[in-house]
Amino acid sequence: MKSYRIRAVILRHLYEMRRNPSHLTNMIYWPVMNIVVWGFFTIYLAHRGTSGIVSSLLAAVILWGLFNSFQRDMAVGFLDELWSRNLVNLFASPLSIGEYVTALMSVNLIKASVGMVLEALIAWFCYHYNIFPMALAFVPFIFNLVLFGLAVGVAVTGLIFRYTTKFQVLAWGFAGLLMPLSCVFYPLRSLPRLLAPLAWILPTTHCFEGMRQAIAGGGFSMVHFQWGIGLNVAYFILAALFFRWMYESARSRGLLVKME
């Protein structure tokens, strides 16, 4: 892996961000709207005397926003190349697929972090919810969310490689598919018994369970962190293998040069 080639792809996406307003919309506008709407909702809840859940709700909004934007922008970054018919230029160059994915991941980490920090600042200044003192307890869970976002992003990108734009809707919709089972806004115990095992095998569930425990003063949950990291390692390996399979299948069928 050559760092100068990774930096080149990062530069390509930074240029795109500067010139394409939809990237700024995804990075700034939607996270701001998200926290504003949920912020008002928590004010309403607080007035109804349910202030206990306000903190977990706002923290959940901020962390889910991070996961959602990270996995979405991984796939959208790739779709950008596909829409601009730049894929052949890139893959006919010495850039390796590993370097390309690393560059996308780095750009999206920056973008997702900007969105998250912005949401956290708005929550602090407008709704008096300060997530920063909890940041240290959240870091391991944020790490797990990013890792799972990466695994999902890599898998969805693999699908787009193989099936082209037929699967592009997954770039925006996949996180929504996981949301009900990830226990973002409610604890695992609220799920029907049948669904609980499915929720348990999602790293996102462990992140939000761990987050709620930390907010409730229960300290750092090693169990949820370990489950999260263990599942993430497994999913990441599976996603990488799946991506390789899809990529080789696209190469064998000559799809890399026909993608539009």
Add this chain to the structure above:
Amino acid sequence: MIVSVERLTKTFGTFKAVDDITFSLQPGEIVGLVGPNGAGKTTTIHMMLGLISPSAGTIRIFGKEVEKDREDVLQRLNFTSPYMAFPMRLTVLENLAVYARIYKVPDPLARITGLLERFGIGHLKNKPVSRLSSGENTRVALCKGFLNDPELLLLDEPSAYLDPQAAIQVREILLGLQRLRGTTIVYASHNMREVQRACNRVIFLNHGRIIASGTAIEVTREILRENREVPALEEVFVHIAQRRRHEVISH
């Protein structure tokens, strides 16, 4: 030998796009890869670039197997085709700067400016690609093709969107750069006049197979089976195209 292609085959389902072809390229050669639509020219080039995996056979470039040493091989060659594009919102300079970094071009700005001037589009460097004409885009793609000073340049229809005068101008620039650097060029085209003028050697493909190979006059004589005095690749092309039409009708 810069390129050695041996028994290369590519099948898509039951369709054989490239059928057991073998050829080699010597340093400094300009070789025309010609043939009607669906003859296998572009698929062969894409396999040489590792964009499509071969069903059988081997491709060695600079003595290395493309499938195994992809990065080393691609660092020393380049490719342009009018059918691919650059990110539309980025300027010409930004796009080329990204590729200059990918190829680790020393002093990239000077190199890019020099190439843009050479191809007559220096004034467009700060224009977004979306605002360029097809011909201007082709020239930008050719600039990208020469960015890393390649030892081997694969050109797929380099004059597809150029008017005749611009095509002649671009061909002269290409040949000038080739003479200067000794670049080996593979020139896939339907424009037989251009191939005849630019190439030292021609590989004629039909239905994925090499049906003739040699200088333009050798290919003319072999395919037309006449003892011609001057090369007539355009006539050869029409002859093959008509033969294909008869084959389709008789099937």
